[in-house]
Amino acid sequence: xxxxxxxxxxxxxxxxxxxxxxxxxxxxxxxxxxxxxxxxxxxxxxxxxxxxxxxxxxxxxxxxxxxxxxxxxxxxxxxxxxxxxxxxxxxxxxxxxxxxxxxxxxxxxxxxxxxxxxxxxxxxxxxxxxxxxxxxxxxxxxxxxxxxxxxxxxxxxxxxxxxxxxxxxxxxxxxxxxxxxxxxxxxxxxxxxxxxxxxxxxxxxxxxxxxxxxxxxxxxxxxxxxxxxxxxxxxxxxxxxxxxxxxxxxxxxxxxxxxxxxxxxxxxxxxxxxxxxxxxxxxxxxxxxxxxxxxxxxxxxxxxxxxxxxxxxxxxxxxxxxxxxxxxxxxxxxxxxxxxxxxxxxxxxxxxxxxxxxxxxxxxxxxxxxxxxxxxxxxxxxxxxxxxxxxxxxxxxxxxxxxxxxxxxxxxxxxxxxxxxxxxxxxxxxxxxxxxxxxxxxxxxxxxxxxxxxxxxxxxxxxxxxxxxxxxxxxxxxxxxxxxxxxxxxxxxxxxxxxxxxxxxxxxxxxxxxxxxxxxxxxxxxxxxxxxxxxxxxxxxxxxxxxxxxxxxxxxxxxxxxxxxxxxxxxxxxxxxxxxxxxxxxxxxxxxxxxxxxxxxxxxxxxxxxxxxxxxxxxxxxxxxxxxxxxxxxxxxxxxxxxxxxxxxxxxxxxxxxxxxxxxxxxxxxxxxxxxxxxxxxxxxxxxxxxxxxxxxxx
Amino acid sequence: xxxxxxxxxxxxxxxxxxxxxxxxxxxxxxxxxxxxxxxxxxxxxxxxxxxxxxxxxxxxxxxxxxxxxxxxxxxxxxxxxxxxxxxxxxxxxxxxxxxxxxxxxxxxxxxxxxxxxxxxxxxxxxxxxxxxxxxxxxxxxxxxxxxxxxxxxxxxxxxxxxxxxxxxxxxxxxxxxxxx
Numbered sequence: 001x002x003x004x005x006x007x008x009x010x011x012x013x014x015x016x017x018x019x020x021x022x023x024x025x026x027x028x029x030x031x032x033x034x035x036x037x038x039x040x041x042x043x044x045x046x047x048x049x050x051x052x053x054x055x056x057x058x059x060x061x062x063x064x065x066x067x068x069x070x071x072x073x074x075x076x077x078x079x080x081x082x083x084x085x086x087x088x089x090x091x092x093x094x095x096x097x098x099x100x101x102x103x104x105x106x107x108x109x110x111x112x113x114x115x116x117x118x119x120x121x122x123x124x125x126x127x128x129x130x131x132x133x134x135x136x137x138x139x140x141x142x143x144x145x146x147x148x149x150x151x152x153x154x155x156x157x158x159x160x161x162x163x164x165x166x167x168x169x170x171x172x173x174x175x176x177x178x179x180x181x182x183x184x185x186x187x188x189x190x191x192x193x194x195x196x197x198x199x200x201x202x203x204x205x206x207x208x209x210x211x212x213x214x215x216x217x218x219x220x221x222x223x224x225x226x227x228x229x230x231x232x233x234x235x236x237x238x239x240x241x242x243x244x245x246x247x248x249x250x251x252x253x254x255x256x257x258x259x260x261x262x263x264x265x266x267x268x269x270x271x272x273x274x275x276x277x278x279x280x281x282x283x284x285x286x287x288x289x290x291x292x293x294x295x296x297x298x299x300x301x302x303x304x305x306x307x308x309x310x311x312x313x314x315x316x317x318x319x320x321x322x323x324x325x326x327x328x329x330x331x332x333x334x335x336x337x338x339x340x341x342x343x344x345x346x347x348x349x350x351x352x353x354x355x356x357x358x359x360x361x362x363x364x365x366x367x368x369x370x371x372x373x374x375x376x377x378x379x380x381x382x383x384x385x386x387x388x389x390x391x392x393x394x395x396x397x398x399x400x401x402x403x404x405x406x407x408x409x410x411x412x413x414x415x416x417x418x419x420x421x422x423x424x425x426x427x428x429x430x431x432x433x434x435x436x437x438x439x440x441x442x443x444x445x446x447x448x449x450x451x452x453x454x455x456x457x458x459x460x461x462x463x464x465x466x467x468x469x470x471x472x473x474x475x476x477x478x479x480x481x482x483x484x485x486x487x488x489x490x491x492x493x494x495x496x497x498x499x500x501x502x503x504x505x506x507x508x509x510x511x512x513x514x515x516x517x518x519x520x521x522x523x524x525x526x527x528x529x530x531x532x533x534x535x536x537x538x539x540x541x542x543x544x545x546x547x548x549x550x551x552x553x554x555x556x557x558x559x560x561x562x563x564x565x566x567x568x569x570x571x572x573x574x575x576x577x578x579x580x581x582x583x584x585x586x587x588x589x590x591x592x593x594x595x596x597x598x599x600x601x602x603x604x605x606x607x608x609x610x611x612x613x614x615x616x617x618x619x620x621x622x623x624x625x626x627x628x629x630x631x632x633x634x635x636x637x638x639x640x641x642x643x644x645x646x647x648x649x650x651x652x653x654x655x656x657x658x659x660x661x662x663x664x665x666x667x668x669x670x671x672x673x674x675x676x677x678x679x680x681x682x683x684x685x686x687x688x689x690x691x692x693x694x695x696x697x698x699x
Numbered sequence: 700x701x702x703x704x705x706x707x708x709x710x711x712x713x714x715x716x717x718x719x720x721x722x723x724x725x726x727x728x729x730x731x732x733x734x735x736x737x738x739x740x741x742x743x744x745x746x747x748x749x750x751x752x753x754x755x756x757x758x759x760x761x762x763x764x765x766x767x768x769x770x771x772x773x774x775x776x777x778x779x780x781x782x783x784x785x786x787x788x789x790x791x792x793x794x795x796x797x798x799x800x801x802x803x804x805x806x807x808x809x810x811x812x813x814x815x816x817x818x819x820x821x822x823x824x825x826x827x828x829x830x831x832x833x834x835x836x837x838x839x840x841x842x843x844x845x846x847x848x849x850x851x852x853x854x855x856x857x858x859x860x861x862x863x864x865x866x867x868x869x870x871x872x873x874x875x876x877x878x879x
Contacts (some may be wrong), residue, residue: 071730072720099741101732103717106771130804204799209804211729221724221824228830289745292713295720297830299713303744317744 002027005580006035011111013133016057016118020132025112032669033584035067037545038596040082044091045599047117047672050606053199054084054191057119057173063102063165063204064113066548070212071579072224074232076548077294079103079165084607085191086198087176087411088432088457091603092191095461095545098182099191100163101294102206102642103548109208119202125166127157128206138202143169145348146181150311153205158318166203167193168350173400174198177355181347183317187688189433189459190270190352215581223578227571228297242470259329260437262384263361263426267625268329283324286336291317296550306338310391311341319343319353325438326357331364332384341395349398358434359408360393362415371419375383376404400511417648428456428617431609433457435617440634445535448635449643452614453534455600461551462541463534531646539593541571546596595668598660601653602673605680611658614644618683656683702776703836704826705737705751705812708845712831714739714747725815727811730863736812736826737742737834749825749834752778752799752812763794769809777816782808 001006002025010023033042040062054228061083068076078097085092088440096102106114109130123138141149147167153164164181170178178193203644214220254349261268268274283304292299319327319340327342328334346353366372367382374380380389396405407415412434416427428435430451435458439447450463544553569586576584584592601609616635624631648655652664659681665674719735727734731757754776761769761778768784769791771777773855778800787807791800814836815823826834837845854860 072717072724074717099714101715104732108733209731209733209735211723211727213729214724217724217728217730221721221828225827233830289747290713291744292715294716296715297717299831301716317746540789626875 002028003580003582004213006030007107007110007112007210007212009111010547011114011128011133013114013116013135014118015116015120015135015201016126018120018135020135022111022132029069030580031111031584032592033596034543034546034576034592035112036064036069036078036080036548037066037082037095037542038469038592039064039546040080040093041091041596041599043115044082044084044112045603048084052084054086054089054195057117059084059117059195059198061116061192061195061199061201062113063106063116065107066546068575068579069103069548071214072217072220072295073575074224074228074295074297075487075550075578076575077101077103077296077552078545078548078550079106080545080548081180081192083195085194085433085456086174086194087191090431090455090457090607090609091600092189092264092456092686093545094179094188094190094192095109095167095551096182096188097293097550099292099294100161100165100182102163102182104294105163105206105208107208107212108210110210114122114204116196116199116201116404119198123172123200123202125153125201125203125205128204128208130208133204138200139256141166141202142172145169147183147348149203153203153698157205157207159207159334159402161204161599162207164205166201166350167201168194168348168398170194170351170398170400170409171197172202173409175349175351175397175400176411177352177359177409177416178350179352181350183347188320188352189456189461190355191433191456192551193350197472213580216578220578223574224600225274227575231364231571232297259334260325260440261329261331261332263358264428264437264619264623267623274334279336283336288315289509300552304336306337306340306344309337309341309387310605311337311344313609314341314344316340316344316347322354322438323357324437326354326361328357330357330361330437331387332361334385335387336511338391339386343393343611345394345398346390349394351394352397354438355411355434355437356394356397357436357523358428359397359412360390362412362423362426362428363393363404363408364390366419366421366423369422371421371423371427372404373552378402378404426620428458428619430454430616431613434460440620446530446537448616448620449530449534449647450538452616452640452644453538453647455597455604462545463537513615525574529646529650531643534647535650536590539590539597540569540572542596542600543593546592547572547576595670598651598665598668599670599673601651601660602665602670605659607675609658611644611648611656614658616640654681657681659684701838702754702775703814703838704754705749705814705823705835706835706842707749708833708835709746709748711831712739712747712749712844713833714741714749717828717830718749718825718834720727721824724825725775725818726810733771734801736801736810738799748799749829750799753797754778754812754814755766759794760800763790765790775814775816778811778873779813780809780811782806785809817861834862 006025008025010025012023013020033039041064044060048060060521064080066076078095081096083095085091109128124135126133141152146166149166150164154160154162155495165182174194174197176194177190179188179190180193180196184501215300224515235372235664259268259274287302288303288305289303290299291301291303303315303317306312306314320343323337323343328339346356364382364384380392384388396402398408399407400409407418411430411432412427413432416423433456435451439460446461446463451458451460454462573584573586573589576582620635621637625634645655648658649662653660660677662678663676665677716739718737719739720730721733722737723731726766729802737749739749741751758771758778766784768781772779773776785804785808791801791809800809802809824834826836
């Protein structure tokens with residue numbers, strides 16, 4: 001029997017044959033994988049065999065709303081798009097948060113997921129109107145940007161309310177780090193836009209009018225109200241996010257003094273005179289309104305306007321969290337006009353701004369070092385800090401014009417292989433995915449370890465990264481100055497708790513108060529080791545992706561009084577039980593998280609990932625950040641090596657190869673994956689033996 | 700006029716849609732944004748507003764109903780729908796200039812905001828649920844007062860009006876956040 005809160009059906013679409021059919025969702029599947037990211041990896045693991053070309057018709061795409069999406073549980077609003085990534089050739093789950101509630105409407109249309117396979121001969125888009133999908137021609141939409149596509153589809157279907165997920169021209173042209181786009185998406189990573197493009201699928205539009213049933217709507221309302229009013233509103237995270245808009249400013253530009261510059265060649269901060277504070281405040285002053293995702297009481301984003309330059313006058317729904325770093329300082333400048341415009345272009349082309357910035361910064365470094373010449377760039381002076389060249393390069397990548405634009409569209413890893421020389425040194429990626437530079441800054445934090453082991457490549461979002469922001473390293477007087485500066489916001493904001501002490505505390509948490517130091521080194525507080533914390537928070541993020549929570553959920557659910565992991569888990573368990581009546585326990589939920597993460601790892605191992613791939617770009621071991629005015633290393637290679645060993649042990653994976661042990665997988669109920677791993681381990685052992693033998697013979 | 704209706708303050712509303720969920724949760728006992736009595740309207744990026752039935756005088760929807768399924772309560776102004784008479788013809792939708800009466804596609808009857816009149820605690824679910832306190836149940840007169848006060852406050856802040864004695868001057872930095 002299926003639980004409440006689910007729609008109960010999966011929609012399958014084969015674009016090659018044009019066949020559309022439905023499949024029931026079993027209660028067992030829902031209990032073991034919840035939905036969203038969990039459901040996605042389960043389907044992809046079972047149905048996409050090892051070695052599949054991600055851009056071939058054999059790859060599949062799963063668009064799955066989280067399990068709690070559509071119910072009243074606050075923060076539940078995301079779609080998880082899962083498939084084999086065109087960028088990393090590994091598993092990729094792209095979370096997508098937006099305002100119009102695409103996943104909510106999809107569930108109201110009666111589906112817990114849409115699974116797309118095959119390849120259409122001509123460009124098409126899907127129209128799911130309260131029932132099975134229609135495959136409609138998208139010839140007239142091909143080549144259009146995401147904003148225009150959405151507008152045209154709405155006009156065509158005579159409904160201005162329908163949410164549309166679409167790819168831009170980057171996805172069509174198979175730019176490897178392209179994304180599935182919705183206007184105003186938050187932080188997502190690339191790799192699946194090209195997969196959608198390779199299937200000739202331009203967009204998916206939905207409309208739904210069916211009820212999403214819950215066990216007891218009144219009880220859920222009561223729970224949600226209580227939770228929103230007592231736990232979220234007035235909590236430190238709420239004040240910081242909703243009042244001070246820390247999310248937009250600090251995510252985008254870290255109100256902190258360790259900003260990676262010039263393709264991570266240096267870190268700049270207050271210690272070196274970088275005006276991080278005034279730049280963040282400049283972004284504040286541009287905000288015209290708040291922007292929120294569906295069903296989120298926070299509304300952490302701002303709508304900003306471009307004041308000058310090529311995009312003058314454009315009103316844009318806030319730069320994505322990493323844009324300030326990736327499209328700004330990584331490319332050698334800190335001009336908000338250019339950053340916001342570039343972010344806008346990324347949205348229109350459907351590219352991941354983080355990867356895009358990394359690729360352009362990489363090209364700039366290559367140009368400065370002479371690996372590529374003016375001939376390659378078509379006369380562009382592609383130097384750090386040249387904003388015009390950056391925008392021009394972005395256009396070329398988005399449209400895949402010129403040889404260099406085409407090459408950079410392949411991602412930083414492939415580009416560096418092609419360019420050769422010593423350019424690989426500047427290719428900042430993990431497993432082919434450009435790293436999230438903006439999240440790197442705290443020494444000794446869990447992020448480098450999580451980034452090295454992340455199943456999606458160089459991504460920081462599958463760890464609890466709040467400790468990153470907690471640790472802002474501001475010296476005391478700076479901290480006070482910012483608190484003073486932001487205080488008037490509290491006064492001017494109606495409908496807000498007027499408790500100043502809570503606000504100052506929020507500031508402290510975000511700017512290196514005593515508590516934040518504990519948060520930064522969170523694992524001792526939780527009675528855990530760093531590796532254990534990494535594991536637990538990775539599992540927790542997997543759960544969040546599966547129930548459709550915002551990736552920053554831990555800021556919110558784990559704020560103020562609920563500072564400890566088990567409490568946050570308890571909140572999740574409550575949310576799931578009250579919305580679905582599943583009766584899940586904390587232990588069981590933790591096993592679900594672990595199951596999802598292990599299955600993702602097993603998928604990657606099947607594709608050839610081993611321990612040697614869990615490593616960071618060498619440059620990160622060399623650069624320094626500033627703590628106040630003190631220089632500190634971000635990550636030490638020996639320490640990381642040791643931590644990795646511990647990590648595999650904690651995970652129950654083979655410490656030599658990084659392959660999950662079959663016993664561990666069996667414990668989690670992953671029989672098929674266990675058998676696969678057994679075969680791979682056997683093969684691996686045979687190879688090592690052979691290599692050992694030949695080495696002996698050689699001797 | 701002492702009739703109260705749901706008023707949304709567009710300076711506070713973010714358009715998150717929580718009111719839609721809370722409304723359908725109470726009225727339908729399950730969640731469905733397309734069956735909410737209150738709807739979020741977002742124009743561009745900068746204007747968000749959640750609006751529900753204005754409970755107007757001599758309502759056009761009541762007049763337009765060819766089957767006399769709609770009646771207005773004289774005291775509260777709430778539009779009652781006789782579901783036996785209503786056949787979902789949709790003339791009321793044509794008539795309502797604000798687009799605040801809807802048709803249930805499954806039951807094929809119309810529905811609109813009734814201020815949660817059957818709530819045991821007499822409270823409106825959307826007002827309770829709004830995390831930004833943007834929604835209130837108020838009379839048109841109270842709304843006018845609020846707008847008036849706000850406008851005068853704005854003029855004061857911009858120093859178009861200068862009272863005697865003048866107000867204490869605010870921190871200039873706070874001024875730059877005013878728009879927001």
